[in-house]
Amino acid sequence: MNGTGTILDLYDGDTLNSLRVEFNQIEKAAYNLPRENLDAIQSAPIKGGINKGAQTYTVKTITKLGMAKVIAENAKDLPPVSIAVKKDTVEIHDVGASYEFSRAELDGAAFNNMPLESLDALAARQTIDEKVDEIIYVGEKTWGLLGLLTNPNVTTAIAANNAAGTSTKWKNKTLDEITADIQTMVDAVFEATKGPRGSGTVTPDPLKVPRDAFTYLTTSYTGTDSTITFLDALLKKFAPQGIKSIECCNSAAGVGLVDGKAADRALLYKKAEENVFSILPVVFRVLPPQYSGLAITYNCTARTGGCCWRRPTTGVYMDGV
DSSP states (O other): OOOTTSGGGGSOHHHHHHHHHHHHHHHHHHHTOOOTTOOHHHHSOBOTTOOTTOSEEEEEEEEEEOOOOOOOTTOOOOOOSEEEEEEEEEEOEEEEEEEEEEHHHHHHHHHSOOOOOOHHHHHHHHHHHHHHHHHHHHOBGGGTBOOTTOOTTSEEEEOOOOTTSSOOOGGGSOHHHHHHHHHHHHHHHHHHHOOTTSOOOOOOBOEEEOHHHHHHHHHOBSSTTOOOBHHHHHHHHHGGGTOOOEEEOGGGTTOEEETTEEEOEEEEEBOOTTTEEEEOSEEEEEOOOEEETTEEEEEEEEEEOEEEESOGGGEEEEEOO
């Protein structure tokens, strides 16, 4: 940034250096903004090694594995490890927002000892983070991107009706009825991933549930005088089967489908990069300043291709919870 032919030509050297320090501080603050309550990249780990300028990424989706066998010392007919492999190419797109400084703001910082306001820069970062989080969780139909919660290759189950036959939602169910729903999900992953002799090969964890269901689990108790919540009880019940956490996922609201209507969706899966990952070659970047009239604009971008399930059999959705 040399200021030639731009609004910065209005300021002398010392003032210009002072402004540049403030620009850098604000940009640094935007880079360091914490991702509060945004957990998509923790739920679907970022795939490493993707070039920042990549336009596409090809993922191999594995839906079935071959079977190993005992072999002779000089055997040459070893069975192939994987079968039923499908290749899908995902496009990577930019997500953008911007912030700017007007002449009035620059004059205030230069001559009146008023610091440049960083709120717009932080808002640009937050806006991009929120959009990236949304895309990784639920995809982007316009771009044809899939999300952690919206992949058609993942098995989908429908929550059972409660005893009264009036609702599938967990907030209208007993602890035993919710337990039965979760066991259905555990069994679905087991059946989809079990070995040729019937032994389990995947232990799913965590269970992500929409906010309404999570709130009910954390505020309902196992008895009138009990201090044990439904959440506590469920974690104890399913710990032997591998579930260590039940997590709230705001993005799961209305993602599923029951009887042709939008419904809340839960997800039980094995969280590991070899199973499912997010494509995010650029988490956040501030581009060089652009000068337009009496303003300086900083464009900010991220680059994402949504979420890819390499092994969709390691997860199961349940709609209607």
